[in-house]
Amino acid sequence: MEVTALSYSKILVVIPVYNHGDSLRGVAEKALQTGFEVLVVDDGSTDNGMLTISDIECLTHSLPVNRGKGAAILAGAKIASAKGYDAIITVDADGQHDPAGIPLLAEETQNQWPVIVLGDRCMDEENVPRSSLFGRSFSNFWVRLETGWSLPDTQSGMRLYPVRELLLLSIHTSHYDFEIESLVRGAWAGIPIRSVSIPVHYPPSDERISHFDKFRDNVRLTLLHTQLVARSLFPWPHKKFVLKKKLEWLGHLFFYAMLRIGGQSLAYLFLYPVIFVYVLGSRKIHRNASPYFRKRFPDHGWLRLHLDVFKNVLSFGKVLVDRGWMGFNPAMELSGTFEDSEKLRKIIQAKKGVVVLLAHAGNWQTSLVRLQALDVDVHALMEFDVERVSKHFFELRGETPFHIIDVHCFMGGMIEATTALQKGGLVMMMADRMHKGRAEEVDFLGHKVRFPVAAYHLAATAGSPVVILLSAKTGQQSYTMALWDIFYPGQSGKDKKEELNNCARRFSAALERYVEQYPYQWYNFFDIWKQ
Amino acid sequence: MDTLKKELKEMLVRDLKLQDVSPEDIGDDDPLFEEGLGLDSLDAVELVVLINKHYDIQIKDMEEGQVAFASVNALADFIIKRR
Numbered sequence: 001m002e003v004t005a006l007s008y009s010k011i012l013v014v015i016p017v018y019n020h021g022d023s024l025r026g027v028a029e030k031a032l033q034t035g036f037e038v039l040v041v042d043d044g045s046t047d048n049g050m051l052t053i054s055d056i057e058c059l060t061h062s063l064p065v066n067r068g069k070g071a072a073i074l075a076g077a078k079i080a081s082a083k084g085y086d087a088i089i090t091v092d093a094d095g096q097h098d099p100a101g102i103p104l105l106a107e108e109t110q111n112q113w114p115v116i117v118l119g120d121r122c123m124d125e126e127n128v129p130r131s132s133l134f135g136r137s138f139s140n141f142w143v144r145l146e147t148g149w150s151l152p153d154t155q156s157g158m159r160l161y162p163v164r165e166l167l168l169l170s171i172h173t174s175h176y177d178f179e180i181e182s183l184v185r186g187a188w189a190g191i192p193i194r195s196v197s198i199p200v201h202y203p204p205s206d207e208r209i210s211h212f213d214k215f216r217d218n219v220r221l222t223l224l225h226t227q228l229v230a231r232s233l234f235p236w237p238h239k240k241f242v243l244k245k246k247l248e249w250l251g252h253l254f255f256y257a258m259l260r261i262g263g264q265s266l267a268y269l270f271l272y273p274v275i276f277v278y279v280l281g282s283r284k285i286h287r288n289a290s291p292y293f294r295k296r297f298p299d300h301g302w303l304r305l306h307l308d309v310f311k312n313v314l315s316f317g318k319v320l321v322d323r324g325w326m327g328f329n330p331a332m333e334l335s336g337t338f339e340d341s342e343k344l345r346k347i348i349q350a351k352k353g354v355v356v357l358l359a360h361a362g363n364w365q366t367s368l369v370r371l372q373a374l375d376v377d378v379h380a381l382m383e384f385d386v387e388r389v390s391k392h393f394f395e396l397r398g399e400t401p402f403h404i405i406d407v408h409c410f411m412g413g414m415i416e417a418t419t420a421l422q423k424g425g426l427v428m429m430m431a432d433r434m435h436k437g438r439a440e441e442v443d444f445l446g447h448k449v450r451f452p453v454a455a456y457h458l459a460a461t462a463g464s465p466v467v468i469l470l471s472a473k474t475g476q477q478s479y480t481m482a483l484w485d486i487f488y489p490g491q492s493g494k495d496k497k498e499e500l501n502n503c504a505r506r507f508s509a510a511l512e513r514y515v516e517q518y519p520y521q522w523y524n525f526f527d528i529w530k531q
Numbered sequence: 532m533d534t535l536k537k538e539l540k541e542m543l544v545r546d547l548k549l550q551d552v553s554p555e556d557i558g559d560d561d562p563l564f565e566e567g568l569g570l571d572s573l574d575a576v577e578l579v580v581l582i583n584k585h586y587d588i589q590i591k592d593m594e595e596g597q598v599a600f601a602s603v604n605a606l607a608d609f610i611i612k613r614r
Binding site for chain 1: 564571572573575576577579580583589590591592593595596597600
């Protein structure tokens with residue numbers, strides 16, 4: 001896959017403004033400080049806000065009449081196109097978006113181009129009004145259904161668009177719904193969507209002027225989503241600019257349809273040929289999954305390895321189907337056992353908190369529903385976008401969801417995690433994938449890997465135990481969950497580095513036992529041995 | 532206030548086991564995280580627990596933390612306010 005990067009001089013920052021004259025200057029200045037060219041588009045403001053920036057070195061354009069945010073952005077895009085820019089970054093004029101996020105969005109274009117980059121506002125759930133959290137979840141859900149993309153913040157107005165493609169999309173909406181329609185149609189056209197965490201500033205509610213009219217704009221959004229869902233189900237191909245991700249997008253919609261028509265069994269049936277073709281045509285899957293199988297089954301030859309990968313992806317496909325199935329079907333219950341629930345209950349009752357380690361194995365997302373039954377506050381320290389969707393399925397089912405701490409936020413969410421543990425809560429996190437932070441080198445399946453150690457450090461400092469919780473699918477509708485290890489870091493009095501290494505080793509040993517028993521249910525799809 | 536700042540600097544060096552840094556080297560306004568002292572998220576964990584232990588203050592979330600942990604000055608201000 002060729003990667004063509006974009007030159008930064010081809011990016012224009014567009015600030016649409018409608019009666020936000022008091023914050024406009026601040027935003028425009030900060031935007032200019034990032035080094036990019038800035039264009040302010042006045043959407044028919046009546047407060048003469050444009051006067052506040054008359055001495056600033058940015059481009060300006062004024063629409064004679066208020067036509068809506070979307071119309072302003074498109075006008076900005078047309079100007080950008082005429083001036084030879086390839087991308088625009090939209091920033092709100094009300095001060096909510098910190099222009100310091102502009103370079104973060106721009107950076108993503110160096111990884112692939114064209115691309116739409118969304119600024120994830122990364123908002124701590126406790127400080128944002130429930131109605132906007134719900135609105136955001138709702139929006140993310142519909143976008144996922146329509147496009148297959150799991151995104152953490154589909155309503156964010158701070159984003160980067162490719163100019164040429166944006167102008168070629170036939171977008172009909174021009175107000176707040178523009179942001180959704182441009183995203184969905186962009187995805188259908190094959191443009192990849194990426195999310196990047198950006199800093200935000202939420203002024204206190206009495207200072208904030210929002211032009212979002214609850215009734216009118218929500219009606220608009222509902223109508224838009226209805227139309228988009230209908231369009232997505234209609235079997236007529238979309239105009240495609242970039243021929244990538246076709247199968248995956250098609251797959252999502254196809255399986256939702258299968259689930260609706262014939263339930264789990266029908267969907268499973270269709271998994272076989274679909275996954276077969278998918279695995280056959282994808283060198284990437286084989287490259288990511290085979291290093292594991294080569295170590296798990298050292299005596300397997302070329303053909304058997306391919307079969308192993310197929311079984312692995314098929315098994316993963318079934319887990320995804322199950323997740324979709326549970327999302328649609330509030331009555332659906334998975335039968336299963338949680339063998340060590342008593343042990344976990346006792347640990348929770350000790351009120352020292354507990355760190356629960358998970359891995360990308362079994363049906364880790366749906367089995368989390370079991371943890372809700374325990375009398376404890378559950379926090380998930382995870383990558384927001386992936387987990388937001390599974391959390392949403394629980395919300396649909398009317399269950400109390402767990403609280404997500406975004407691992408990409410300040411200090412990796414560690415502060416919240418520590419507080420949660422100190423209050424006796426349960427903090428769960430993935431332990432089998434390396435992200436930023438300290439790690440220790442240990443053996444896994446006979447070769448060296450680096451596993452992250454933040455969890456052990458967290459537990460040791462807060463005085464909490466660590467448990468390794470893994471689930472496995474045992475039948476079409478049955479699962480089993482068990483604690484594969486329990487230990488107390490930091491109490492052995494050993495040197496810290498050695499202690500962290502010991503903990504990582506224990507995790508590695510537990511995971512080895514798991515893959516020994518369920519070799520096809522570990523879904524890391526990543527070569528963790530590669531340095 | 533100055534004794535508090537001195538205490539904090541000593542606590543940072545001693546409890547976070549900072550090498551090659553003495554309490555006098557830490558400027559009141561030096562950033563604690565990423566630049567300046569260069570602490571990371573694991574140090575943040577320690578700091579939350581230390582503040583709780585020594586001053587009986589619970590840091591609620593990352594917004595509080597981001598403000599309180601900006602520098603020794605910020606930390607001292609935070610502690611005085613919350614005492």
